[in-house]
Amino acid sequence: MVEEKIYIIGAGLSGLIASLELERAGFSPIILESTDKIGGRMKTDSVDGFLLDHGFQVLNTAYPEAKKYLDFQSLRLKTFDPGAVIFDDKDSYIITDPMRNPLKIVGMAFSKVGTFLDKVKMFTLTQELKKKTNEEIFNEPSIPTNQYLKEYGFSDQIIDNFFKPFFRGIFLEKNLNTSSRMFEFVFKMFSLGHAAVPEKGMGEIPAMIQRQLSKTQIYFNSPVEKVESKTIYLQNGEILQADRIIIAVQPDQVMKQLQGQFAPAHRVINLYFSTQKSFLLRPMIGLVSGNHLVNNIVFMDDVSKAYSSNGRALLSVSVLESNLAEKDLIKAVQAELEKISGIKADYFKFIKAYSISYALPNVDDLKYSIPMTECKITDHVYLAGDYLLNGSINAAMTSGRTAAEAVVYSYMPTH
Ligand SMILES: Cc1cc2nc3c(=O)[nH]c(=O)nc-3n(C[C@H](O)[C@H](O)[C@H](O)COP(=O)(O)OP(=O)(O)OC[C@H]3O[C@@H](n4cnc5c(N)ncnc54)[C@H](O)[C@@H]3O)c2cc1C
Numbered sequence: 336m337v338e339e340k341i342y343i344i345g346a347g348l349s350g351l352i353a354s355l356e357l358e359r360a361g362f363s364p365i366i367l368e369s370t371d372k373i374g375g376r377m378k379t380d381s382v383d384g385f386l387l388d389h390g391f392q393v394l395n396t397a398y399p400e401a402k403k404y405l406d407f408q409s410l411r412l413k414t415f416d417p418g419a420v421i422f423d424d425k426d427s428y429i430i431t432d433p434m435r436n437p438l439k440i441v442g443m444a445f446s447k448v449g450t451f452l453d454k455v456k457m458f459t460l461t462q463e464l465k466k467k468t469n470e471e472i473f474n475e476p477s478i479p480t481n482q483y484l485k486e487y488g489f490s491d492q493i494i495d496n497f498f499k500p501f502f503r504g505i506f507l508e509k510n511l512n513t514s515s516r517m518f519e520f521v522f523k524m525f526s527l528g529h530a531a532v533p534e535k536g537m538g539e540i541p542a543m544i545q546r547q548l549s550k551t552q553i554y555f556n557s558p559v560e561k562v563e564s565k566t567i568y569l570q571n572g573e574i575l576q577a578d579r580i581i582i583a584v585q586p587d588q589v590m591k592q593l594q595g596q597f598a599p600a601h602r603v604i605n606l607y608f609s610t611q612k613s614f615l616l617r618p619m620i621g622l623v624s625g626n627h628l629v630n631n632i633v634f635m636d637d638v639s640k641a642y643s644s645n646g647r648a649l650l651s652v653s654v655l656e657s658n659l660a661e662k663d664l665i666k667a668v669q670a671e672l673e674k675i676s677g678i679k680a681d682y683f684k685f686i687k688a689y690s691i692s693y694a695l696p697n698v699d700d701l702k703y704s705i706p707m708t709e710c711k712i713t714d715h716v717y718l719a720g721d722y723l724l725n726g727s728i729n730a731a732m733t734s735g736r737t738a739a740e741a742v743v744y745s746y747m748p749t750h
Contacts, residue, residue, distance in 0.1 A: 339362060339578040339579065339746070340365070340575075340576065340577050340578045340579075341357060341362050341363075341364045341365070341577065341578060341579045341580075341581070341742060342364070342365050342366075342367060342567055342575065342577045342579075342580050342581070343357075343364050343365070343366045343367070343580075343581045343583055343719075344366075344367050344559050344562070344567070344580065344581070344582045344583055344584055344589060345366070345367075345368060345369075345375065345582070345583035345584035345719075345720070346366045346368035346372075346373040346374070346375065346541075346553055346555075346583075347373075347374065347375025347376060347377070347541070347583060347584070347720070347731065348374075348375065348377060348540070348541055348544070348721075348728060348731040348732060348735065349583045349719040349720045349721065349731040349732070349734045349735035349738075350366055350368075350375075350581070350583030350584075350719065350735060351366075351373060351541055351544040351545060351548070351735065352404060352544060352719075352731070352732045352735030352736055352739070353581050353583060353719050353735040353736070353738050353739040353742075354366055354548055354551045354735075354739075355404070355544060355547055355548060355551075355735075355739075356735070356736050356739030356740065356743075357551075357739045357742060357743070358548060358549065358550050358551060360739070360743040362550070362742075362743075363550040363551065363552075364550075364551050364552075364581075365551070365552045365553075365554065366551060366552070366553040366554065367554050367557045367558075367559055367567070367569070367575075368553060368554065368555050368556075368557060369556070369557065369558035369559070370555065370556070371555045371556055372555070373541050373542070373545050373553065374538055374540075374541035374542070375541070375584075376389065376390070376691075376693075376694070377389070377392070377537050377538060377540055377541050377728075378537070378538045378541075379535070379536030379537055379538030379539070380687075382686060382687055383645065383686065384643060384644045384645030384647075385607065385609070385642060385643050385644075385645070385647075385649050385686060386535060386536040386635070386641065386642045386643075386649075387536075387607050387649075387686070387687055387689075388532070388536055388537045388538070388605075388635075388651070389537075389605070389689050389691065390603055390605045390653075390689055390691045390694055391504075391603075391605055391631070391633060391651045391653050392537055392728075393415065393530040393531060393532060394412070394530075394531050394532065394533070394537070394540065394728060395521075395524040395525065395528045395529070395530060395531070395728075395729075396412065396414070396528035396529045396531055397523075397524045397527035397528025397529075398524065398528070398727070398728060398729040398732075399469070399729065400728075400729045400732035400733050400736070401728060401729060401732065403732075404543075404544060404732055405540065405543055405544075406543065407531075409543070410533040410534070410539055410540070410543060411533060411534035411535075412531040412532070412533060412534070413531060413532055413533075413534055413618070413638050413639035414529040414530065414531045414618070414638075415529065415530040415531065415618050415619060415620060415633075415638055416431070416617055416618050416619045417431065417432040417433075417434065417435055417525070417529065417530075418430050418431040418432050418433060418619060419433075419497070419500075419501060419619060419620050419621065419622045420615055420617075420619055420620070420621045420622070421447075421448060421496055421497065421500070421621075421622050421624060422621060422622065422623045422624065422675040423496065423624045423625060424625060426447070427675065428447045428448070429619070430445065430447075430448050430497065433445075433448075433457055433497065434457070434461060434522055434525040434526045435461065435525070435526050437454050437455075437457035437458045437461065438454060438455075438458050447496075448492070448493055448496045448497050449489070449490055449492050449493030449496065449497065450490050450492065450493070452488070452490070453489055453490050453492070453493040456487060456488055456489055460487065460522065461522075461526040464519055464522055464523040464526065465523065465526065465527070467519070467523070469520060469523075469703045470703050470704070472516055472519045472520050472523065472703070473516050473520065473701060473702050473703035473704075473725075475515070475516055475519065476515075477514040477515060477516050477700070477701065478514070478515050479510075479511065479512045479513070479514070479515070480498075480502060480506070480511040480512070480513050480514070480515050480517070480518040481494075481510060481511040481512065482515075483515035483518060484498055484511070484518075495624055495625075496624045497622070497624075498511070499511060499624065500622035500623060500624050500630055500631060501620075501622055501631075502518065502521070503630050503631075503655060504620070504622070504630050504631040504653055505521055506601065506695070507601035507602065507603045507655060507694050507695050508601050508655065509655055509656060514698075514701045516701045516725075517701050517725055517726075520703070520725070520727075530620075532635075532638055532639055533639075534639050534641050535639075535641050536641075536642070540728070557569055557571075558570040559588075559589045560589070561589055561590065561591060562580055562582065562589045562590055562716060564713070564715070565577050565578070565580070565715045565716075567580065577715065578715065579715055579716075579717065579742050579745065580715060580716045580717065581717045581718070581719050581738045581739070581742065582716065582717070582718050582719070582720075583718075583719040583720055583734075583735065583738070584720060585597055585693075585696065585720060585722050586712075586718060597696070597697070597722070598697035598699070599697060600692065600693040600694060600695060600696055600697055601694050601695040601696075601697060601726070602655075602690075602691060602692045602693070602694055603653055603654070603655060603691050603694045604653070604654040604655075604657060604664070604688060604689070604690045604691070605651060605652070605653055605654075605688065605689045605691065606651075606652045606654065606664070606665065606668055606685070606687075606688045606689075607649060607650065607651055607652070607685075607686040607687050607688070608649075608650045608652065608669075608672070608683040608684055608685055608686060609643075609647040609648060609649060609650070609683075609684045609686055610647065610648045610650055610678065610682055610683055610684070611647065611648065611682065612648050613634035613636070613637050613648045613650075614634075614676045614677075614678060615632070615633075615634050615637060616637065617637060618637045618638040619633075619637075620632075620633050621633065621675075623671070623675060627671055628654050628657055628664070628667055628668055628671055629652055629653075629654060629668055629671045629672070629675075630653050630654065630655050631652075631653045632650060632651065632652050632653075632672075633650070633651050634648050634649065634650055634651075635649045635650075635651050636648055636649050647684075649686075650672075650683065652668055652672070654668065661688055661690075664688070665685050665688070666680075668683075669681070669683045669685075694726075695721075695726030696720075696721055696722035696726050698722060698724070698725055698726065701724070701725045702723070702724045702725065703724065703725070703730075703733075704724065704733050704737065705723060705724065705734075705737060706737075707737055707740055707741035707744055708741070709723075710723065710734070710737050710738045710741050711741050711745075714745070717738045717741050717742055718734075718738060719734045719735045719737070719738035719739075720734055721734060
């Protein structure tokens with residue numbers, strides 16, 4: 336059994352978890368990765384004394400799968416203060432912990448964001464969601480989040496000032512068309528856990544999984560051209576025969592017959608600037624309400640000092656939609672930053688931009704998990720990846736585990 340040739344395509348989180356689970360079952364898998372690094376959408380670069388994540392993203396400490404596979408203590412997780420600093424056209428204000436302790440927020444602070452009724456509804460929602468299992472949440476009827484918020488009775492004020500900028504930054508789409516299932520799941524995770532980053536960047540997460548692998552071989556710079564039956568064709572012309580294959584990347588990449596079957600993914604542009612010092616002065620996310628290029632900002636070194644080792648502050652800015660050329664976008668973003676902070680645009684020194692065209696999969700029927708049988712597409716080919724469930728770290732891990740379990744099951748004598 337251990338001699339079996341099991342190939343995994345993709346060394347993102349789902350591929351790495353699949354490999355780990357296969358190793359635990361006694362196999363020695365081979366991962367084929369198109370780039371020269373592990374991590375897929377979760378990487379961190381080191382540039383001029385800064386740590387730059389590929390796109391602003393956070394780990395929620397309540398994610399059940401993350402708790403299974405990651406040692407939070409060794410990652411030295413740095414948590415964000417719950418809540419947000421909100422910038423509207425006139426003012427900025429802090430809303431502390433709206434998804435955990437809404438009733439504790441003093442009246443004045445909340446009244447800028449929403450009504451008293453909103454506060455009560457926030458509280459009711461947290462209580463309701465804590466009672467539902469994650470599976471129950473994903474079995475609920477699905478409606479767009481914008482409709483859900485209105486039907487739940489939230490005021491336009493809190494939708495515009497808080498929900499829109501907060502969830503735009505998570506769903507990476509402007510209109511909150513993402514399913515209410517994802518809204519409920521994310522809301523529940525934020526009411527139970529903390530948003531966090533590893534001390535030295537999000538890339539530490541896949542690195543921690545890789546360190547747990549001892550029998551896996553990873554072939555880098557090995558893009559797969561196509562998969563046909565049990566045969567893998569690499570772009571360099573090499574042909575590999577497999578006993579089992581786990582495709583841990585959206586499968587239209589390697590199965591041409593599936594092209595056009597997937598909706599365009601959600602995209603984001605993440606720009607990094609350095610400044611003399613932070614103007615948020617707290618490990619908190621900054622949300623810009625209204626229609627601006629800038630959706631959310633964070634001084635990463637306010638959250639983890641290690642993100643800057645050169646004495647300057649590191650500002651991460653997320654832009655959801657823009658057709659501007661990079662140098663025009665940088666100028667436009669600097670101008671918006673001047674408006675919200677009062678600091679001159681020139682003081683925001685541009686470091687680097689990441690334009691991520693495939694950030695989150697655009698999934699119609701969001702799920703929390705799937706049975707093993709659903710990730711098996713032929714007797715020898717299995718699927719993994721967040722696109723099977725929902726765009727999250729938790730889903731990527733779940734899908735990797737499920738695909739590995741399906742492969743292991745296929746070798747059981749009773750099967
Ligand atoms: C900007 C951004 C923000 C995010 N924010 C959050 C967040 O706050 N919280 C959260 O939970 N999740 C967030 N996510 C989602 C999370 O990062 C993903 O769900 C997870 O990383 C997906 O892992 P994966 O293994 O499914 O796919 P990927 O990471 O995409 O892995 C696929 C791998 O396959 C490789 N590959 C592709 N084609 C081929 C080929 N032909 N041959 C060989 N290899 C190939 C790729 O190089 C890659 O390494 C965010 C993602 C982004 C990009």
